[in-house]
Amino acid sequence: MKEQGITTAIVHSDPWAGVEHGAIRAPIHTSTQFGYERVEDLIGVFQGTAKNSFNYARQGTPTTAALEAKVTRLEQGRGSVCFSSGMAAIAATFLSLLKTGDHLVSSKFVFGNTNSLFGTLEHLGITTSKVDASSASAIEAALRPNTRMVFVETIANPGTQVPDLEAIGELCRQRGLLYVVDNTITSPALFRPRDVGAGLVINSLSKSIAGHGAALGGTVTDTGLFDWADYPNIFPAYRRGDPAGWGLVQVRKKALRDMGASLSSEQAHQIAIGAETLTLRNQQSSKTAMSLASFLQNHPAVQAVHYPGLASHPQYRIASRLFAAPSWLLSFEIKQVSTMLQVLNRLHIPVKATGLGDTRSLVIPVAPTIYWEAGPEIRADMGIADGLVRVSVGLEEEAALLEDFEQALSGDSAGR
DSSP states (O other): OOOOOHHHHHTTTTHOEEEEGOSSSOOOOOSSSSOOSSSSHHHHHHOOOSSOOOBBBOOOOOOHHHHHHHHHHHTOOOOEEEEEHHHHHHHHHHHHHHOOOEEEEEESOOHHHHHHHHHHHHTTEEEEEEEEEESSHHHHHHOOTTEEEEESSOOTTTOOOOOOOOOOOOHHHHOOOOOEEEEETTTTHHHOOOGTOSSSEEETTTTTTOOOSSSOOOOEEEEEEOGGGGGGTGGGGGSOOOGGGGGHHHIIIIIIIIHHHOOOHHHHHHHHHTTTTTTHHHHHHHHHHHHHHHHHHHHTTTEEEEEEETTSSSTTTHOOOOOOOOOSSEEHHHHHHHGGGHHHHHHSSSSOOEEEEEEEEOOOOOOOOOHHHHHHTHHTTTTTTTTTEEEEOSSSSSHHHHHHHHHHHTTTSSOO
């Protein structure tokens, strides 16, 4: 059968794989234990000689395995491991594949909690260099003999900076470095990091893939492009069989089994249902986001708009070449900061909340909330102005959303 489109592949993933009783979706398996008729079979599960078998739900269930298969297909990878959240997936990647004395190079424009995690890594003896990844030369200049990994996000939250994804991928290939790309904002509906040479792809399933603000989850996907045979941090116990599988086995064993950030079957099932409309939701919300960004760019109460779909965006050409659409994430700066709270309180449709990738539009003032703990120096270095507002565009009708922003920004105290 020829390669299907994303939606076709996802909505038919379960029945094509085979589901008991003719069901069109894999069921929710709530059991935490899995028994076997023969002790030899149980031993085989523990020793890795039995295929597609389960022992304890902390390492996965048939339900999470079905979701992993979907995400792997979405990212055109070799395999995936599910976690209880996107941050659990990121922490798992760092903590299972890096060790004391290693060096990590990252874009400085990353999610606030990821930036906080870098501080934890420093305490564990893993150093991080944070650079402007819109230039691959900045990544190259930061490399050291002990550099093991390069980490970027496809579109930064909240400033929407886009790394030089292709050039960084080529640099990592030449240097034999593990290239890890967080694909949360674009999702595989808009971009596949495998196409730029990523070895591992991380998705916060809570955002685009689940899409309804109803479930937490995260995944690490191995694209099959990285040569694990030469990676020095693979434990001897996992250097067995095909080296192509070593990295993901270690992530599952050391991060999922040992650290326990397991995704429940109930959440996995909810995410799998949400994934069926991934492409449709991303197409609609990206279209609306483009219209909203264009509107905001021309409004006298707005100082600046950050959205990769605008020709004024510094990485517009990269985003246009690589992404099927510029996504549902944008941010804008209110010209008169003292009016920001009044403006946001006048909005009726967007929910004033943190979070991203919901069916509902969400708005939040960035500096006094999600980046408050970072402090003014880090905010300044990341280009986060005091009047910056993040918008996660949902599925509301475009005209209604634009009209709501117009009335909110045009109030008497908007400070135009």
